[in-house]
Amino acid sequence: MNPITTDNMKLVFATHNKNKFNEVQTMLPDHIELLSLDDIGCNEEIEETGNTIDENAILKAEYVKNHYGHNCFADDTGLEVHSLAGAPGVFSARYAGEPKDDNANIDKLLDQLKKQNDRSARFKTVIALNLDGRENLFTGICEGHILEKRTGNMGFGYDPIFQPTGYTKSFAEMNMDEKSKISHRGIAFRELIDYLSK
Numbered sequence: 001m002n003p004i005t006t007d008n009m010k011l012v013f014a015t016h017n018k019n020k021f022n023e024v025q026t027m028l029p030d031h032i033e034l035l036s037l038d039d040i041g042c043n044e045e046i047e048e049t050g051n052t053i054d055e056n057a058i059l060k061a062e063y064v065k066n067h068y069g070h071n072c073f074a075d076d077t078g079l080e081v082h083s084l085a086g087a088p089g090v091f092s093a094r095y096a097g098e099p100k101d102d103n104a105n106i107d108k109l110l111d112q113l114k115k116q117n118d119r120s121a122r123f124k125t126v127i128a129l130n131l132d133g134r135e136n137l138f139t140g141i142c143e144g145h146i147l148e149k150r151t152g153n154m155g156f157g158y159d160p161i162f163q164p165t166g167y168t169k170s171f172a173e174m175n176m177d178e179k180s181k182i183s184h185r186g187i188a189f190r191e192l193i194d195y196l197s198k
């Protein structure tokens with residue numbers, strides 16, 4: 001038996017993003033009480049100063065553990081486009097500059113890909129879990145390609161222009177359940193949940 005006790009576990013998910021929080025909450029078993037940064041009174045924006053997706057996830061989880069003392073996990077996601085050498089990658093949220101703007105990011109990416117034949121891309125999520133002084137990483141990858149134009153109006157971020165491999169719909173045409181089954185975040189979070197349930 002794993003020494004981790006999962007009875008009524010309180011865990012902070014280090015995010016201010018309600019979409020992400022809700023998406024993850026639907027996947028968690030009932031015995032895990034998920035708290036957001038707002039729930040613990042952490043109103044500041046935790047700076048993402050890492051050079052990689054992994055580093056950003058780790059530093060956010062450590063920030064909450066060190067400043068608020070809670071067991072915590074944090075995720076970081078990037079969209080890696082093959083013909084753009086992995087861009088926007090760790091800069092996905094602010095690809096078109098400050099302030100964060102999903103629409104401007106999409107416009108910039110479509111523009112960058114105008115002259116590219118290879119539109120293959122992947123989403124990568126890394127989750128860093130800080131639990132009772134131990135740190136673990138969980139990774140999820142979803143392969144796909146970037147569409148020529150926006151399709152669908154659900155989801156967030158690059159969802160309207162990302163079509164996962166093997167599907168004829170964009171992420172923005174999938175409801176949360178459909179998307180979670182195949183998404184980078186879904187894969188990474190199922191790994192986390194498997195670990196917590198052992």
Ligand code: IMP
Pocket residue numbers: 075076077078079092093094102105155156157158159171183185
């Ligand atoms: P974050 O690390 O989850 O905040 O993700 C960084 C950026 O990647 C977001 O601001 C979005 O632009 C993009 N992103 C992350 N996850 C998704 C997703 O599931 N669909 C579309 N875009 C996403």
